[in-house]
Amino acid sequence: MDQTRLPREVVYRECHDERAVWEAIKTLQVRGAPAIGIAAAYGVCLGIKSAPDDEQAFFQRLDEVASYLASSRPTAVNLFWALDRMRRRAETLRGQPLDLIRKALLEEVRAIHEEDRALCHAIGRWGESLIEDRSGILTHCNAGGLATAEYGTALAVIYEAVAKGKRVHVFADETRPLLQGARLTAWELKAHGIPVTLICDNMAAEVMKEGKVQAVIVGADRIAANGDTANKIGTYGLAILARYHRIPFYVAAPSSTFDLQLSHGGLIPIEQRDPREVTSPFGIPIAPEGIDVYNPAFDVTPAELITAIICEKGVIRPVNKETIAAILGRALAGPERAQTVVK
Numbered sequence: 001m002d003q004t005r006l007p008r009e010v011v012y013r014e015c016h017d018e019r020a021v022w023e024a025i026k027t028l029q030v031r032g033a034p035a036i037g038i039a040a041a042y043g044v045c046l047g048i049k050s051a052p053d054d055e056q057a058f059f060q061r062l063d064e065v066a067s068y069l070a071s072s073r074p075t076a077v078n079l080f081w082a083l084d085r086m087r088r089r090a091e092t093l094r095g096q097p098l099d100l101i102r103k104a105l106l107e108e109v110r111a112i113h114e115e116d117r118a119l120c121h122a123i124g125r126w127g128e129s130l131i132e133d134r135s136g137i138l139t140h141c142n143a144g145g146l147a148t149a150e151y152g153t154a155l156a157v158i159y160e161a162v163a164k165g166k167r168v169h170v171f172a173d174e175t176r177p178l179l180q181g182a183r184l185t186a187w188e189l190k191a192h193g194i195p196v197t198l199i200c201d202n203m204a205a206e207v208m209k210e211g212k213v214q215a216v217i218v219g220a221d222r223i224a225a226n227g228d229t230a231n232k233i234g235t236y237g238l239a240i241l242a243r244y245h246r247i248p249f250y251v252a253a254p255s256s257t258f259d260l261q262l263s264h265g266g267l268i269p270i271e272q273r274d275p276r277e278v279t280s281p282f283g284i285p286i287a288p289e290g291i292d293v294y295n296p297a298f299d300v301t302p303a304e305l306i307t308a309i310i311c312e313k314g315v316i317r318p319v320n321k322e323t324i325a326a327i328l329g330r331a332l333a334g335p336e337r338a339q340t341v342v343k
């Protein structure tokens, strides 16, 4: 589904090679950390269809395709996690007939796809217990079924709470500049019959002050080993507002969103996007020609502002590297892979 066409049109687009997948990810036709990883993994399968029938050349082509797809967007670690999983699966099959490897890699991406469905439902089940009946929930950007295999992460918690009979009302931030909240979350929740009120990003403080919000739940694109979390630009400000108003602030994400190789959020690469997204949203100029623009697609919320992280293995609270390692059962940060990101 080409998400840039929503909410006006539901348009499906077929990708027949890795270049079309790269373009779809870059332009947010497909978007959302888990969905990006799944799409890129399918892109690997497309890219090796035309690989030469010589093992060395095949693996060289696989490496080229995976590296190319990795260049589409820098922040969502699920992209690199999925590509790495495809590479590792292929390595286990060296020496096998190349068509068998192609078939195995298609089975691998289908497994990634199906696992993500299950992970999202598990996140919903763990998170539902945190939602009170008759509560207002504020969310940012889109962390719903459109951003994952299905059901979503932050929205999975909402869907599950409603399925358990809880009465919730969602306040969806429009989420400038690409309006994922207005175009996608409002569309998705309305289609599911979930009461939803669309607000401008600058209204979040007011709805909190008026007592309309009892919880904030957002998705994530990359969570460092200490719990610092990169998510759509504007999330950090919401976390500060939530702390001031004593409202719990939850992050919902599958374990594939954790990057335990990075010890803290300052190491997370932040995507800088085209200034025209700010000055001419959807082709309508709203700012002077040539104006200087700053357009980071994400910001990082420090772990200390996060009440809990909800993943498929449970609820991580308090949020720190010890509790993360305990829940994920994985080794902590190794050598810090990325250079310190200087803003």
Ligand SMILES: CSC[C@H]1O[C@H](OP(=O)(O)O)[C@H](O)[C@@H]1O
Pocket: 028, 031, 032, 033, 034, 140, 141, 142, 143, 144, 147, 148, 152, 153, 154, 180, 218, 219, 220, 221, 231, 232, 233, 297
């Ligand atoms: C379920 S992850 C969703 C996550 O990804 C979004 O970013 P984008 O729309 O740029 O792909 C946003 O940060 C969401 O929270």
